[in-house]
Amino acid sequence: MKKVFIRIFDFFNTLESKIAFYPSLMAVSGFLLALLMMYLEEKGISRSVMDIFPRLMVEDGDTALTVLSACVGGMISLMVFSFSMVMLLLSQASSNYSPRLLPGLISDKRHQVILGLYLATILYMIFIIFSIEPSDKRYALPGVSILLGILFTIMSLVAFIYFIHNISQSIQINNILDNIFVDAKKRLSTLIASEANTLKSFPDTSEWHEYRIGKSGYIQNIAIGNLLDICDQEGTKMYFTIPKGIFALSNQVFLKSEKALEPRVVKAVSSNINFSRGELVADNYVLAFKQITEIAVKAMSPGINDPGTAINAIDYITELFALRMLKRDDGIIMKDNEVKFRLAIITFRELMYNVMASLRTYCKHDPIIGQKILWMLDYLQQQPSVEEEYNEVVRLEINTWMNQIQQSLESKRDLEVLAQYSKNQL
Numbered sequence: 001m002k003k004v005f006i007r008i009f010d011f012f013n014t015l016e017s018k019i020a021f022y023p024s025l026m027a028v029s030g031f032l033l034a035l036l037m038m039y040l041e042e043k044g045i046s047r048s049v050m051d052i053f054p055r056l057m058v059e060d061g062d063t064a065l066t067v068l069s070a071c072v073g074g075m076i077s078l079m080v081f082s083f084s085m086v087m088l089l090l091s092q093a094s095s096n097y098s099p100r101l102l103p104g105l106i107s108d109k110r111h112q113v114i115l116g117l118y119l120a121t122i123l124y125m126i127f128i129i130f131s132i133e134p135s136d137k138r139y140a141l142p143g144v145s146i147l148l149g150i151l152f153t154i155m156s157l158v159a160f161i162y163f164i165h166n167i168s169q170s171i172q173i174n175n176i177l178d179n180i181f182v183d184a185k186k187r188l189s190t191l192i193a194s195e196a197n198t199l200k201s202f203p204d205t206s207e208w209h210e211y212r213i214g215k216s217g218y219i220q221n222i223a224i225g226n227l228l229d230i231c232d233q234e235g236t237k238m239y240f241t242i243p244k245g246i247f248a249l250s251n252q253v254f255l256k257s258e259k260a261l262e263p264r265v266v267k268a269v270s271s272n273i274n275f276s277r278g279e280l281v282a283d284n285y286v287l288a289f290k291q292i293t294e295i296a297v298k299a300m301s302p303g304i305n306d307p308g309t310a311i312n313a314i315d316y317i318t319e320l321f322a323l324r325m326l327k328r329d330d331g332i333i334m335k336d337n338e339v340k341f342r343l344a345i346i347t348f349r350e351l352m353y354n355v356m357a358s359l360r361t362y363c364k365h366d367p368i369i370g371q372k373i374l375w376m377l378d379y380l381q382q383q384p385s386v387e388e389e390y391n392e393v394v395r396l397e398i399n400t401w402m403n404q405i406q407q408s409l410e411s412k413r414d415l416e417v418l419a420q421y422s423k424n425q426l
Helices: 002-015 021-042 045-052 061-096 099-106 109-130 143-170 173-194 224-234 263-271 286-299 307-324 348-363 367-381 388-408 412-425
Strands: 209-212 217-222 238-240 253-257 273-276 332-335 338-343
Touching: 021 045, 021 109, 021 143, 045 143, 061 109, 061 143, 109 143, 143 173, 173 286, 173 307, 224 238, 224 263, 224 332, 224 338, 263 273, 286 307, 286 348, 307 348, 307 367, 348 367, 348 388, 367 388, 367 412, 388 412
Parallel strands: 238 338
Antiparallel strands: 209 253, 217 273, 238 253, 332 338
C-alpha cells in the first residue's frame, strides 16, 4: 500500500504541473455542486431560506434567467481574455528569456485556480439555468442556487482583478529569477539535509549486472522509498546510472545491481521512475542553473542587449553555486545506517563547466560582465565547501575565464581595468 501511495504521489506531482489540471478538477466540482443544489432545491431549501431572508430571493423566473444568462456570457468573455493573457505571458517569456521557463510558468497554481473558478462558475450556472422555468413563481424558483451563482460571479470578478495583478508581476524578470532561485534553494537545502548522516563510499560497480530502461524521456521523479524496499527484498545494492533531469535513451544502461535481478524486479524498478517531456525546478535543481544561464545568455544577445538582466542572473547563479558547494557529489542513499542505493548526479565540476562554457561563449565581449563573473568566481573561492576539489574547479575556471576574456577584449583600457580588478580581487 505504501508503494502504491508513493507512486500515486509522484504521478500527481507530475500531473499537477499541467495547465489544465486544476481548471478541469474545479470544472467537475462546479458540475457536481450544481447537481447537489438541484437535489437540495427538491428538498425545499429555497423555501426554508426564503422564510428567513426573503429579500435575497429572486421573485421572477424571467428575471432569474436574465441575470444568470448575463453572468454566463460575461464569465465566458472573462475566461477567454484570461486564457489569452496566459498565452501572451508564455509567448513573451519564451521569446525574451528562455523556452525552459514555460513549465514553471504553466505550473503556477494561482493562474490555474483562477481559471478553474471561471470554468466552475460557468458550468454551475448553465445547469442551474436548466432548472428554471420562465413562468416559475417565487416559491418555486431555486432561489438559493441562483444566489450562489451570483456570489460565484462576484468572486470571479475579484479573482480577475488579482489575476491581472499577478500576471503583470509574473512577467517581470526579477520575479522570474527569484521564483527559480527560491525553488532551487528549497530543493538543494532538502538534498543537503538528507546527506547529513550518509557515508561517502560506495562499492565499485564496474562488475555489477547491467539493465536497460526500455523507454525514453526526461527522468523527473524517482520513488526512492520504493527502490530501497526493493533492495531489501532482493538483498542487493543498486546504482542508478542516469542523473535526474537527463534525457534517458531506450537502449541505455540505467541500472546496475550487485546481484542478478529477475525481469519482474527490473520492471518494478522501472515503474518507480516517472518520465516527462518537460522539467520542473522543484524536482531538479540543475534546471535552475540552466534556466538562469540561458536568461543571462539571451540578455547578452544582439537582439536584446540587456546586460543589466545578465548581471542579475549572475547574482542568482552565484548564490546557487555557493549553496551547491555544500552538497556532495556521491548521491548515496542509506537505510538503517547501511548503504543501499546510489543515484548518479551531475557533479559540481560538470555543473560549473556547463554554466561557464555558455557564459564564456556569449559574454566574453562585455568588460562589465567580465568583471562580474570574476567577482562571482572569487566569491565562490572564499565559500566553505564539503569537497576540496570544488575550490580547484573554481580556480581552474578563473584561469580559463581570464585567458578567454583577454583574447576577446580589444580595448587596451578595458584590459587594463580588468587586470587591475583581477589583481585586487583574486
